[in-house]
Amino acid sequence: MLVEDSRSVVAFLEQLLRREPDIELLPPVANGRDAVAAVQRWSPQLVLMDLVLPGGMDGVEAITQIMATAPCPIVVLSGQLDTPGRDRTFESLNAGAVDVLAKPTAGGLEAVKEFRERLLRTVRVMAHARVVGRRRTSRLPAVQSGVTPLVAPVPEARACSLLAIGGSTGAPPLVYELLRALPAPAPFPVVVAQHIVRGFEPGFARWLGGTGHRTVAAQGGEWLEPGGVYVSPADRDMVVRGGRLQTQPSRGVAVPSVDVLFESVAGFHGARAVGLLLTGMGEDGARGLLAMRQAGALTVAQDGASCVVDGMPGAARALGAASQTLTPGEMAALLVSLARAALSPIGRGSPPS
Secondary structure, X not given: OEEOOOHHHHHHHHHHHOOOOOOOOOOOEOOHHHHHHHHHHHOOOOEEEEOOOOOOOOHHHHHHHHHHHOOOOEEEEEXXXXXXXXXXXXXXXXXXXXXXXXOOOOOHHHHHHHHHHHHHHHHHHHOXXXXXXXXOOOOOOOOOOOOOOOOOOOOOOOOOOEEEEEEOOOXXXXXXXXXXXXXXXXXXXXXXXXXXXXXXXXXXXXXXXXXXXXXXXXXXXXXXXXXXXXXXXXXXXXXXEOOEXXXXXXXXXXXXXXXXXXXXXXXXXXXXXXXXXXOEOOOXXXXXXXXXXXXXXXXXXXXXXXXXXXXXXXXXXXXXXXXXXXXXXXXXXXXXXXXXXXXXXXHHHOOOO
């Protein structure tokens, strides 16, 4: 189901989607209130949702109501890149959307081809994404999967010099919640490689800053400082070189490589690093997490039941890269224990194992 008020955008999307024999389109909807009613009536496998809609209910509110009454996978079609003020894009992920696509802009046939490939891949994968309904609350949802962080046993407390997080589909809300659980300022730097649409990373970093941590979109050359959270560029790889960050051309895909980041962390931080691999499609991050484990680091893969798409963590578990398989609540408890260990006299003074 398409939820979009622009007739030209609807026509363009229908032209791309109707060519595919495995994709069937319901009648398009032009405003938020009709979208909620239509989803409740038809129970579509997937909704493509604009965020700026007429009629007094924007896309974020429509997503919130859909996830409370008739939950289904929702992919946002956003025309907002790095815009000041309210950032509906990341509000929509907190409300329950599973992924974001940037609306196509002028760029010729090559840009249309790239958008078409991304759209079809996203539609086919996200139609089977795991979602859980959410009751409306006054605070941010706990995680994308609807799993509320629990008071979990501490999996392992150890000294940590760097926390590395990698994720893709469904991961941004979980990254937010994990950073919110981590005491601020953190006693170690945090690096995040998130598969994200080009142009959205400044807004992503700004949104994560709402957790209380000093968060920046990395440009390369930054010194890694305790208390800092560094978000990778969308179309370049981010690597750790000693105490600094560097960026380099990506390996043929327009998303940052979690493997490249994790491998660099393994080489420079070894056993004092901690790696978290979160929900996402594909296998990126599995080999890098294995390199971290082989270097003695604590390596964690999200458990499959809480993943929107259990691709990346599942690949890591199959490869034997994860020393721990944890729920979101257990990961939050782990971060608290890592912060406490780093602040203790023993944690500050212990050498690498």
